[in-house]
Amino acid sequence: MQRGDVMGLQYLRVKLLALLWPRGRCPLMLRLMPLFLLFVMTHLACAAPVADLRIQGSNTIGASLGPALVAAMLAEQGLHDIHSVPTTAPNEHNIIGTNAQGQQIRVAVSAHGSGTGFSALKAGEADLVAASRSITDHELVQLDPLGDLKSPDAEHVIAIDGLAIIVHPDNPLNQLNTEQVAQIFSGQLSTWEALGGVGGPIRVYARDDRSGTYDTFNQLVLSRTGHRLSPQSQRFESSKQLSEAVSHDPQAIGFIGLPYIREAKALALVDGASQPMLPLNSLIASEDYPLSRRLYFYLPPSSNNPWAKALINFTQGAHGQAIVSQHGFVAQTVLASRVLPGPHMPEDYLTLTQQAERLSVNFRFDEGSASLDNKARQDLLRVVAYLNASDKLNKHVTLVGFGDAKDNPERAELLSKLRAMAVRRELVKSGVVLREIRGYGAHMPVAANTEDEGRLKNRRVEVWVY
Secondary structure, three states: OOHHHHHHHHHHHHHHHHHHOOOOOOHHHHHHHHHHHHHHHHHHHHOOOOOOEEEEEOHHHHOOHHHHHHHHHHHHOOOEEEEEEOOOOOOEEEEEEEOOOOOEEEEEEEEOOHHHHHHHHHOOOOOEEEEOOOOOHHHHHHOHHHOOOOOOOOEEEEEEEEEEEEEOOOOOOOEEEHHHHHHHHHOOOOEHHHHOOOOOEOEEEEEOOOOHHHHHHHHHHHHHHOOOOOOOOEEEOOHHHHHHHHHOOOOEEEEEEHHHOOOOEEOEEEOOOOOOEOOOHHHHHOOOOOOEEEEEEEOOOOOOOHHHHHHHHHHHOHHHHHHHHHOOOEOOOOOEEOOOOOOOOOHHHHHHHHHOEEEEEEEEEOOOOOOEOHHHHHHHHHHHHHHHHOOOOEOOEEEEEEOOOOOOHHHHHHHHHHHHHHHHHHHHOOOOEOOEEEEOOOOOOOOOOOOHHHHHHHOEEEEEEO
């Protein structure tokens, strides 16, 4: 036992003597004191050690992805005998490894919802927050004493996920628009016949209030249209249980993270004037799919926890992103692929689809700013690494900018081109010589322009390589 523990026990003994024998009336208590102290010492020795890294937050991340990333990071750091210790509490994990000096390193992962992570960080009960949504303005203000959690050093996108709208495999419905989805989950549309289908009453399944999955659905679907979740909906803490329930109920509809579609059927979604989009990896990676979302780690800028920083660095690397993919999420690895032409595309954009391939990332910007957001800053490094490995640094790249609708279409086109130029400035710093820059204004929207969230998604820059 450490010297501090012994001194603490001596102090405890004096306090107990003062309480239990204040007037010298109970010599028996003095004789029993050594036994009591032995009990306290044994209890302290058996108490669970404090974790070296405490991660709290999203069930989407913490259910399996988070523990897998932790175990692989510990292995990369040279630890051995890495294993998970069962806990009595649901949705909690303890991952333990042993270093070269024989010391055990413990990482505790608690996955009860994104909101619980920020609350734990404020209470000093977490070192790192796992979140399946971005930090809210209210949380940002509450955690301001810990530093700016929206800064590039604090906010780290670790993966892209898509919320799928799922139904029973035999449901004949194939697509919905986001307004219809909001009406269904708020209870305004209550029968499948109202959607042109069959099956009688619609049964709504949803995640619980503490879930980042629910927060994202509420933000992207319900709140933006002024709706609230129907009080008749069935709520689930577990994504897996929700998916299984939908896949066994012909009248059910639910929303779920991409890895949990499983046996259910995913519907294509339309947002505003966008094209119908299924939750495909390519559309989620570029964040064009209406219900795509980012998964985050939040680390206070003032943190000096080496294990938290090691986990973030590992997750952003190739090995970490491979684990992201293995667990059913969309990795941020840069890939090139052909794009199928469509009648909604401008003529010279159609030519681009025939001659070049599109990379799997879109550059997006901070709200109300011409500055690249935190994900885009990381994507710059990934794109440059891809171009360098593919020998495409010199005049093999075309940047294509898009924007939201303006009163003047010419202004919208100019702004979209200026966004592409902002990306070019950053790429030039790394030795990239561009072939061309284009701006298409408000053409080819991927989201409705009626809300800030949709306008932010439409303000994007695509990368094409020849």
